[in-house]
Amino acid sequence: MTEPAGLRHRPRRPFINPEITLIAAVILAPLGLSACGLTPAPTPTTAPPPSASPPAARTGPVLAAKPPSAPKREYPALSTLSGMTPVQVIGLLGPPRFKRRDNPAQIWQYRNKACALDLFLYQAGNGTNYKVRHFETRGGGGITGTACFTGLLQEHENRRPG
Known part of the structure; x- marks a missing residue:
C-alpha cells in the first residue's frame, strides 16, 4: 500500500509528555505520602453545640459545696450518771x-x-x-x-443557745 504523496506518516506523539509525568511524580509522591499518617485523625467531641446566647452571669451569692456530714454524735451511756x-x-x-428534797436525798426529774428520768x-x-x-x-x-437518756440529751443540746 502506498500512501498518497501529500500525506506523510508522522510518528505519534504521546498525549502526556513522559518527562512532565516523571517530574510530577517526583514532586507529588512525597506530598501524598506526608498526608498519610503523620497526624492522627481528629476525634469527634461530644461537646454540646454552642448556644445562641452566652450564659447569664451570676449575680447572687455562690453556694459552696455541702461539706461532708459530721460523724454521728456519740452520747454517753446512761450508767455515766452514777456518781455525778x-x-x-x-x-x-x-x-x-x-x-x-427528802433528807437525806434529793430527787431530780427530767x-x-x-419518758421521764428520775x-x-x-x-x-x-x-x-x-x-x-x-x-x-420510765416511759x-x-x-x-x-x-430515754439520749432523747433528753438531744433536747438539752437543741435548747442551748449558739
Missing part, C-alpha cells in the same frame, strides 16, 4: 424540771413527751456534797432507758 455531782448533771442535762442524789460521806446514787427511767411504748 449536781454541777456535772446540770452541765450534761441542764436544770431539772422537778426537784424535791422528762420529755416520751435521779436520786444522796449526800457523800462528808454530809455536804450530793452525788447520783440511783436513777430510773410508754417500750422505750429503753438508753433511748
Whole structure:
C-alpha cells in the first residue's frame, strides 16, 4: 500500500509528555505520602453545640459545696450518771424540771413527751456534797432507758443557745 504523496506518516506523539509525568511524580509522591499518617485523625467531641446566647452571669451569692456530714454524735451511756455531782448533771442535762428534797436525798426529774428520768442524789460521806446514787427511767411504748437518756440529751443540746 502506498500512501498518497501529500500525506506523510508522522510518528505519534504521546498525549502526556513522559518527562512532565516523571517530574510530577517526583514532586507529588512525597506530598501524598506526608498526608498519610503523620497526624492522627481528629476525634469527634461530644461537646454540646454552642448556644445562641452566652450564659447569664451570676449575680447572687455562690453556694459552696455541702461539706461532708459530721460523724454521728456519740452520747454517753446512761450508767455515766452514777456518781455525778449536781454541777456535772446540770452541765450534761441542764436544770431539772422537778426537784424535791427528802433528807437525806434529793430527787431530780427530767422528762420529755416520751419518758421521764428520775435521779436520786444522796449526800457523800462528808454530809455536804450530793452525788447520783440511783436513777430510773420510765416511759410508754417500750422505750429503753438508753433511748430515754439520749432523747433528753438531744433536747438539752437543741435548747442551748449558739
